[in-house]
Amino acid sequence: MIRLATVLAACAAMLSVPAQGEVVDQGSNSFVTRDSATVGAEPQAVWLELISPGGWWNDAHTWSADASNMMLTPQGGGCFCERIPATEDDGAIGLAGSVQHMVVLQAFPRRALRMRGGLGPLQSEPVDGVLTITLKPVDGGTRILWEYVVGGYMRFKVSDIAKAVDGVMSQQLDGLASKLGRIDDPDPEPETPSEAQSEDAPDPAPEGDEEAEPEPVIESAIGEDFLDEPTR
Template identity: 65%
Template sequence: MHYLSVLALACACLASPAAAEVVETSGDHFVTRDEAIVKAAPRATWLALISPGNWWDDDHTWSGEAANMSITPQGGGCFCERIPEVETPTSVGLAGSAQHMTVVLARPETVLRMRGGLGPLQSEPVDGVLTITLQPDKASGGTKIVWEYVVGGTMRFPVERISKAVDGVMSQQLAHLADKLGRAEISAASSPSATSDDATPALAPTEVKDADEVAAELDKMGRKDD
């Protein structure tokens, strides 16, 4: 499965002002930010968050199955994926693995922070920091999840294009987690975003345009090493 082609598909399906929040870009960095409010309490939300095999999208894995994904929620822990062996009539398969990110901060029920380049960014000399904060939402009685991914450094992809595609994928994963936990109704009291020491103040989202063009360009990039 080619990760870039999947990214292009996700961009085409999800790129819209409502779904995509690329809040900041420059020549060598971008920031994506998404949020959701779920019915579950912070503890239940945390326990679901650190079990990505139960909600991550199969299409955004190297192995093709989200069940192979895991997070060890401690400093230095791994957001990893097992790539099972594939047996054939003529050869014995060998298992592999992928390290998607490394945990740098785990505060149960509050914040999970990890470093690493997801998907095609893994092949680039960039650094990414994914911060996921959990806050009790008084209006709904559930939990507000804020999901921010900051990427910086040299990359061979045009920032304006890859940032929109990556945000589409991030939005999709958060949507899967929120659906699993049950979405809560968003009231006026839940917006604008509350901030904490571990959360970044909300910035105005950049409207995403030309989704088909973005998808086609990313797919073209992906075919370079097929």
């Protein structure tokens, strides 16, 4: 049985990590974190490493304190899970446990991995989260885009938990990227539509002129723009 102190330490570690990526959206009960990294490896190698989280996930953000217990089944309905090994304190053989971190929604080899679930302390809250990881070939390697969308009632202060989760997500991405070998991105992502609009927006129409309101800009979910490209 896991000691309560271990569980509390895992939660505290998540809440104490500084943000490295970006909280790109935040509401009263929701937030979106996003980060990216470019590595000097082909999508095939990146995919194989991605679906083996025991080799790059951070020990501090596991319930067992050992990332080698992490496992991922890259199939729809598959589990991103963690083994909780039995210990001498259990007093009997066969008391090993497990944790379901997320459930796989989409596994598109070399292209995209999408999973649903609340990570870390979010597991104790009635929130839903969707993590989408997309891989895009670039000159000399692969760009990894990592986005986590969380929504629902939570007892945490949203601004605080959003920054903490953002930091942990970037820490995991950094573990993956560091193992594969980070490189400079030869083709950085363009500005988002909302950013481009803010800089290039036309002057407001004079008072009295009636014009139809512009259609709202809806950004595509991260990853969808890659699914129509040929696979390497």
